[in-house]
Amino acid sequence: MEAGTGPLLSTLLGLLLLSTPGTRGVNPALVARITDKGLEYAAKEGLLVLQTELQKITLPDFTGDFKIKHVGRGHYEFHSLEVQSCELRGSSLKPLPGQGLSLAISDSSIGLRGKWKAHKSFLKLQGSFDLNVKGIAISVNLRLGSDPSGRPTVTASTCSSRIYDVDVDISGNVGWLLNLFHNQIESKLRKVLENKVCELIQKSVTSDLQPYLQTLPVTAEIDDILSIDYSLVEAPRATAQMLDVMFKGEIFNRNHRSPPASPTPMMSLPEKECKQMVYFAISDHAFNIASRVYHQAVYLNFTITDDMLPSDSKIRLNTKAFRPFTPQITRRYPDMNLELRGAVVSAPFLNVSPGNLSLAPQMEIEGFVLLPSSTPESVFRLGVVANVSASLTFNNSKVTGMLHPEKAQVKLIESKVGIFNVNLFQAFLNYYLLNTLYPDANSELAKGFPLPLPRNIQLHDLDLQIHKGFLYLGANAQYLRG
Incomplete structure (x- = not known):
């Protein structure tokens, strides 16, 4: 996974003007109020950055054995998977009482391209495929706190990603391979991609956003x-x-x-x-x-x-x-x-x-x-x-x-x-x-x-x-x- 995702969550939290918690029970002399319009803008800006960062995701190869009627037993490999496009269409950033923020992204899609290989005995086949992952929904809760020095901290307390539809276009007259994809590979790909999205956000919070907040002076x-x-x-x-x-x-x-x-x-x-x-x-x-x-x-x-x-x-x-x-x-x-x-x-x-x-x-x-x-x-x-x-x-x-x-x-x-x-x-x-x-x-x-x-x-x-x-x-x- 690529680094450099700090602008995503620093944009989301930047408008919060966060500093370090002080003594409870003291009336504030200065209050910053972030409205729903401000949170909406932060979500929009963050969406643009996340869209760019998701295109950097690298996915593992998928290999395994198969047995198909009239074809027999063989071995397959889906490899060189690359993200070609990413379109995040809807997002919302809402206050989460007692914790921080809740970010929700829906109705999004990712386009991937890769290669496939299959062989049985001395027969070897190969080609390319295009994959369109649609109906992606992402939900992240960001918890705000402070460290012993009194500076702000942030953690992604929960993250979930769901994929509701996967379409694949495989080159060549290989209907049996298409069936193999839907029967054996699609569920694996969904799980890996869902985990990769949350992995990206979790790493961004730890490696980019937290150090960014640590630079805020008290x-x-x-x-x-x-x-x-x-x-x-x-x-x-x-x-x-x-x-x-x-x-x-x-x-x-x-x-x-x-x-x-x-x-x-x-x-x-x-x-x-x-x-x-x-x-x-x-x-x-x-x-x-x-x-x-x-x-x-x-x-x-x-x-x-x-x-x-x-x-x-x-x-x-x-x-x-x-x-x-x-x-x-x-x-x-x-x-x-x-x-x-x-x-x-x-x-x-x-x-x-x-x-x-x-x-x-x-x-x-x-x-x-x-x-x-x-x-x-x-x-x-x-x-x-x-x-x-x-x-x-x-x-x-x-x-x-x-x-x-x-x-x-x-x-x-x-x-x-x-x-x-x-x-x-x-x-x-x-x-x-x-x-x-x-x-x-x-x-x-x-x-x-x-x-x-x-x-x-x-x-x-x-x-x-x-x-x-x-x-x-x-x-x-x-x-x-x-």
Whole structure:
């Protein structure tokens, strides 16, 4: 039997986006829902590959003795059997509750060609024959599990193949040989061919699909700080028309992982008809954990110095240029540079409600004068509230985002240099945020949040829905050959 049948079952299971089982009882932050349309596509793609692979089957020779009236005793041999054609017409891939998947193939045929020899005493006959095997039915159950390392495993728990009709065309005027075929050889050929089909699938699962699944990582990197845990919280849940694969979806600091501060809330996914092959439900909890990790790593803090301002800015960060904000600053600190340090007070959480994404980060900005000794001295503190809406899109492998801020509101917390013009500073700050800080943040968001897609799967016909507490991303999928 030929190797290289990995694309068959990797196609079938590729759409399942499988990873490794994790701790049961934990709500998933990410769910992949594979619909009946997605399973139908996987079966269709797998059928094309199986059809090619079945043409590589090699069959044994059939030999034996015969005794025929008017002919007597002799010896026969059917040899050099080769598959000439294979046509698999019907297939279905269905969830198998509590196990995995059930693949059924029906109404299929295989055409073979071979040679025959027969001899009795000194009489030798030979020729060729064509064989059409029709009404082939194949049934395979694939059981999904995990190994001690937590990575996915797959086994073909059952496989059966049935052949319901065999037609043979033997060259020459040898009706007695045709009868011999139907009487002695046909049943042997049926059994061998049925076993060969299941042998092909069993070997494919062990030698190709299992190693393919072992390449799936349990984590994926988001950026220099964040990674995401794609382990499953429980076995896939199968219903009559779909399969839900529940991922932990926990985002963590890749340099210092710590337990999440709060459990993931349960998501109530839509039960209406699913028009696309696969859907991803991503809890707002996943994004909020990311925000918390960023905050703990002080990744959201920022510093503004004069050399960071646009060259055409009318306001510079030095005490002379800052006199319109606070007149007394030049008297106390003449000709000195300033530095603004911004810190997010708490991790800004994403509010996900039907049709709307928003967040309201609260910051404090502290102004420092850089003394001649280069020692910074605090001179004022400001509170900042920014209302920001967000939009998300996703390409064939990642979710990407963009922030759309409103004008930030500023209030004075403390001033050590007397009167402070809050409104003027608010205008300056908004100019900087809109032209520098938010564009930088959007550049980072454009890098994307990776979806748990296996190798060679690409998404298209993308659709984004916003529900209460989670995003619902629908797409059709394509298996890329090669």
